[in-house]
Amino acid sequence: MTRFKSILITSFMITLFGLSMSSTARTLQPERDIHPIPITVCFERWRPFSFIDQNGVARGMEVDLLKAAAKSINRSVEFTELPFKRCIANVKFGSTDFSLHVDKTDGLETFS
Incomplete structure (x- = not known):
């Protein structure tokens, strides 16, 4: 024993x-520093997935997912809520990096 x-x-x-x-x-x-330039994400309001709350903070399931993904690569994310067509135009012209809620279509595939 x-x-x-x-x-x-x-x-x-x-x-x-x-x-x-x-x-x-x-x-x-x-500790790695956070990249100085944030990833810019545009979305049209679609509760509960993505929306701006009464305090002006982006909230929702997709927002949380993107924040977690960005954190894992030491990046920050900046969210903007705009109409869908303006989000697409911003991505097309380079003022936004990423737009939520986009389906694969011939018109959108040309600049992806």
Whole structure:
């Protein structure tokens, strides 16, 4: 029984040591700066997927998804709510990087 306890305690200590080393390695890595130029996203209001709340903040399921994706690559996202045709025009002329709620059509495929 004593041998079992010593093996158990040794295993536990090795596990703790390994966990502490992995967390130390993560904290020693330099934090990457967020890219200075945000990704610009345009959308037409479509609750609950994307909308601007009463405080002027973009909300919704698609907004949350894009924010999470941008965070994973250390980018920020800037959202604008506009009519659909204006969103498409902004993407076409380069003032917006991305537009939500776009289906694949011949007219839209020409500049994608």
